[in-house]
Amino acid sequence: MNDFWQKANKSWTSDSTRYILTPSKKNQDMFYFIQEIGHFKALKPYYTEREHLTSYLMKYTLSGKGRLIYQGKEYLLEKGDIFLIDCQNYQYYETISDEPWEMVWLHFYGGSSALFYQEYLKNGEQTFTTETKRIGQIMENLLNLQEHRNARTAFTCSLIIHDLLNELVIQKNLLDFSDTDVPPYIFELQNFLDNHFKENINLEDLEKKFLVNKYQLNKEFSKYIGAPPIEYLIAQRINLAKELLLYTTKPIKQIAMEIGIDNVTYFSRLFKIKTGVTPNTYRKNG
Structure with a gap:
């Protein structure tokens, strides 16, 4: 040193x-x-x-x-x-x-x-x-x-x-803003993701729906919401997965399907990346 x-x-x-x-x-x-x-x-x-x-x-x-x-x-x-x-x-x-x-x-x-x-x-x-x-x-x-x-x-x-x-x-990082400073489409986009996060959505889909260049959309959503749209979508999936793991006895494969992921191995890997533990460990210790 x-x-x-x-x-x-x-x-x-x-x-x-x-x-x-x-x-x-x-x-x-x-x-x-x-x-x-x-x-x-x-x-x-x-x-x-x-x-x-x-x-x-x-x-x-x-x-x-x-x-x-x-x-x-x-x-x-x-x-x-x-x-x-x-x-x-x-x-x-x-x-x-x-x-x-x-x-x-x-x-x-x-x-x-x-x-x-x-x-x-x-x-x-x-x-x-x-x-x-x-x-x-x-x-x-x-x-x-x-x-x-x-x-x-x-x-x-x-x-x-x-x-x-x-x-x-x-x-x-220019985060000192009020709700009136946020472009209206940002809240519309957030609401859309909250209601459709189980679906297979990418930036190109969002660009077409909200008529905003995907790079601008990604930048502005990150600035005002705190995460890029796809990362926000993934977080909503993980949040629901946590709830289902803690408060139901549904199999992990079924939970993966319910949050919009049809590959249980990928779901388990993603869950561990986002939470630090596997779905089984989270359910056991919850």
């Missing part, structure tokens, strides 16, 4: 704030946890260069300008810009404006951090710009909690970090 290394210039103002924390092993196992958190006004020639740190880092620019170099790309960071990176990878960031680069930042780990990070990176970009105050408010809340820590602080911080990660994914 490669060793952690870091170089840095610590040119930040005297009213900057930084907390370095060392959670207990129990808290690391149980929670999302803070490793470091701060609110900096960083002056030239402030920079940090590092690699192989077991941590995720989020920075939210409040004013001034910074620059991030990460994964072979360079990013300009201005007011409202946010980045989230895996600090195992090489990173370099610095102040590039004459005025201080003011930012709030969080080093964190634990929980489902890695899964959230993967979801954050769905469009391949490390940065995005927020136009709401929500993330700044969450960070201010986390910072305030560090002033007077007590027995509840680790629990509270874990919940807030989870809230922060939700907000990052929602805003970056």
Whole structure:
């Protein structure tokens, strides 16, 4: 395993704030946890260069300008810009404006951090710009909690970090929408799948029925419903299979047929992929 290394210039103002924390092993196992958190006004020639740190880092620019170099790309960071990176990878960031680069930042780990990070990176970009105050408010809340820590602080911080990660994914992937933003055909399509999931349906069928290009249909349904249409259809089949396994004594072959799958071997394999167990095991342990 490669060793952690870091170089840095610590040119930040005297009213900057930084907390370095060392959670207990129990808290690391149980929670999302803070490793470091701060609110900096960083002056030239402030920079940090590092690699192989077991941590995720989020920075939210409040004013001034910074620059991030990460994964072979360079990013300009201005007011409202946010980045989230895996600090195992090489990173370099610095102040590039004459005025201080003011930012709030969080080093964190634990929980489902890695899964959230993967979801954050769905469009391949490390940065995005927020136009709401929500993330700044969450960070201010986390910072305030560090002033007077007590027995509840680790629990509270874990919940807030989870809230922060939700907000990052929602805003970056443009999931912050209301029902009125959703194209009407999406709900019609969802209703159609809810009522016809036992049938043999593919994207070409849906394209013809709803008169929407299948690629657009697939993209928009995924964005607003959370899964592509065919994956949604499969999930509805598995949901019914679970119900039949738990609340009837029907043979597995019959259940496969009832949910629209005529190959019981394929059904068993698909069920295990989606649930982690075979239909027999699910029925036995249900």
